[in-house]
Amino acid sequence: MLSVFKKNKGSITEASIKNLIETEFDAEFYAKKYKFLETDDYLNHFLKEGWKEGLDPCEWFSTSKYLIAYPDVAASGVNPFFHYLHYGKAEGRNGGLVAKSDDDLRSLVRTNNFADSEYENSKYFREACDILGTNTEFSSNDFERFANWTKIVPKANGPHPHVKAFIDSVKATGSGSEAVTSGWVIRKQNSFMWFETNQGQILPMRSAFFQYREDVYNAFEDEMTEALPLAGFVQALTACNPGTVLKIYALSSEGAHEIAQGEVERLESTPKKIAEFLASINTPLSELPKRISKIDEPLISSAIAQKNTAISAMPHEVYSFGKCSSPEASIIIPLYGRVDFVEAQMQCFSKDVFVQNHCELIYVIDDPTLVEPFKKLSSDIYALYGIPFKVIWGGLNRGFSGANNLGVEYATAHYLLFLNSDAFPTNPGWVEQLTDVLNSNADYGVVSPRLLFADGSIQHAGMEFVYRNELSIWTNHHPNMGIDPSLDPHSEATVVPAVTGACMLMTRDLFDSVGGWDNGYLIGDFEDSDLCFKIREQGKHCVYVPTVELTHLERQSFNLTGAPDFRTKVVIYNATRHQNKWSSLLQQSVSKG
């Protein structure tokens, strides 16, 4: 039978095959590449089964390619790696030599499929259909019944006939037991799979978020005519802690086959770290809002809520210079990134008698690096300008909403004016003008001035919302940005869909009644329009006041470039949260009143 052995008949033994292969076999490579192996004796595994399954003995030799290239070797039934080392090398048979990349997805799973003709007639399949239905679109909430049912399904030995999956990562936040896993699965319309942890959580796989994975599609193109095209999955899990083992099972006529497993790794529990990790899981941007609603938002919201609870217990450091005896408006100015604007803004306030006598200035430091520099700067500024102000440091970065809310805790006036430190009023009297407009109509809720760029063109003239089809989100839009103010279609107070948080004035009563700024957004976006919607929900209007102007040195408002970077994903996250909260108001241009 072994024609290629004939000329050396007698000298080839199992031991000599093993000895030769051992000289080139890379056990570390083998173990790392074939994560599904349950043995430690990799050499023997390769000698006995591995090569038959097309596994490679080392980085530079492809078993399957060698067999395809040399049918005589395949027909002989000899270990192809032995053949290469013993004969092929000398004969110039190079067909199996490759530099294989680490991300060859086929090498991560078993690729030899076989038929399971009994599957659809099997008891387990029918039972699973009864519980979850046959539609792959997730339609049943009967998780518990399904979970209980999986316990009576016997575990089948050996590989599943064709379903294969791989867990790219599974991470649990350091606190709580929430986790998220991502990976891919090649499965058919009628496949049933589930996640199972050794902590006892069982979830049908079809409850996961599925997405197109180009790499998986390309690697398994031959199977894709039958397999479901959305091979990538992202699934949120509970009852997972670092060290927990997550397994994926797939059903065949014989029972449940373990097709993938992974150990839960620790993820830092700060919202930003979680967001960064989630951003690292690639999802086509237009699909991302769906994933965010399903997977990301519950996780991040819970981390933010946890952070906010911790923040609310933190002590504040407060110091003040002078005192405003009868404040009519509290001007709240969060400081983040730089403090050199403070003096330039003070130069404007120093020309404004109303600000000096009737406004309570509250600086909220929202950046730990500014705490020390501001101690000196604030006393220099008070010595030179003599305008009273208060400084609050909340112990850590709270974000735009959190900092503004903290400022309000120390505000005592009837009006609240939220102001960025890089916004500079053009003329004195701007605060009274804004309060006058607010008081001119009982339905007005929040008023906001015209903001100009350094070059004098319009930066803010009210905000609108536009739908970005390629990202499936509503984003904030600044109409008429960049044009000459004389071309502004509005010359007097105008009701608009929303106004900017860089400078907005409302009453304290209204602010309290809507519950203040929502601090559930990630790293500052959409917080102002969220507050505007809360105000509109109360039947009040957002009003743009073109007769009051401030120069706003905002370096660049963030442009949604569509590049899949972290910042873009944060905007998509916030936009998704924003539109889930305000879907009906978003489609309505201005308040009905």
Added chain:
Amino acid sequence: MKQRILVVSHGHPDFSLGGAEIAAYNLFEAFKNNDDVEDTWFLARADRGRGVTGQIHKRRDNEYLWEQGIADWHLMKSAHQESITTWFVDLLKSLKPTVVHIHHYAHIGLEFIRAIKKYDSSIKVYLTLHEYMAICKHNGQMVKTGEGMKLCSSESFDECRGCFPEHTAEDFWLRKHTFKSTFDLADGFISPSEFLRQRYINWGINENEIVVIENGQSNLPPLEPRAIQEDETRNRFGFFGQVNPYKGIDILLEALRSMTKEERKQVLVEIHGANIEAQSGEFQTKIKKLAKKLIAEGCLRWVGPYRPDEQRNRLQEVDWVVVPSIWWENSPMVIQEAFTAGRPLIVSNIGGMAEKVDDGVNGLHFSARNPQSLAKVMLNATSKTLWMELSENIEAPISYADCAIEHLNFFN
């Protein structure tokens, strides 16, 4: 009401002989001698070699030195903040000035101006503007940075960023905002030239708040013309002042070099210049190399620096004073000094130089930055009749005393 005037300068002529500090000090002296002035003081920023202590010390009667500096040149922020609202205000409390007349805020910072008004808003604050500092971050020269040092006619946030790419347009908005907010506190501005006045009006100073008062000069009579023989010409040209790239001494030397050898024999240029050692090596090398051949040939004399009291003797030995600056200038002191001495000038036809010297009346213009043009004008200027005509047209500049009176009229 008699005024009590505190004159503030960025330097004291005891230590630094720049045009602005000399003008400030001379005006202070003239205030002293004016009966309408009750009292007057001179406060100069000084570096006494021990760092920015913020301390103010007496120099001599009515003269003080302030160890102040700049922490942030972009926004002209003072290095010693505390002293602005403490020692400086203590000085105001003690002297009780009715007017603070500021000649320069470079090296001091802008904040003390605010401190004056905060301490007592009834104290009048006047600023004499000696260059384009508020308009132009490039040392107030309105000359572009980089190779060629192109002349600049207007500021804008984006153009300024072109000269200083490390800054954003917003940074320049902030700079102008800071200067303008401080300038808004002043009661008036004095410009030694109409040219500079117009530049500041374009920048944002109200035209009713800025007047032109020329720097005062001693009221000595004009010098006799340089004694020459029948067959000699008016061929002695003097350069007086700092030797730095803005003053155009290289243009003057290039002008000599562009002449034919025969032409060069007809002229003699004297350099009465200071501070060449302080310039960049590249500039020094260029000037020294140019000068060496010309000196050897005999058409150039490198006389070197002079004390103010030596200037008249040196002017006696020249016929013409050349001011070939490549920047706009404001009102170069040397122009008024030349006029006092009865010497006509040859100047670049731009900015304050073109304004102060009337072409064909009391001097001659040449095309700025153009050595060939300067050479032609110099050769033409050797004419005795032309020299005589122009020198006779020179009018005596305003005296120190009259300059002080004009200031007092403006303060009142």
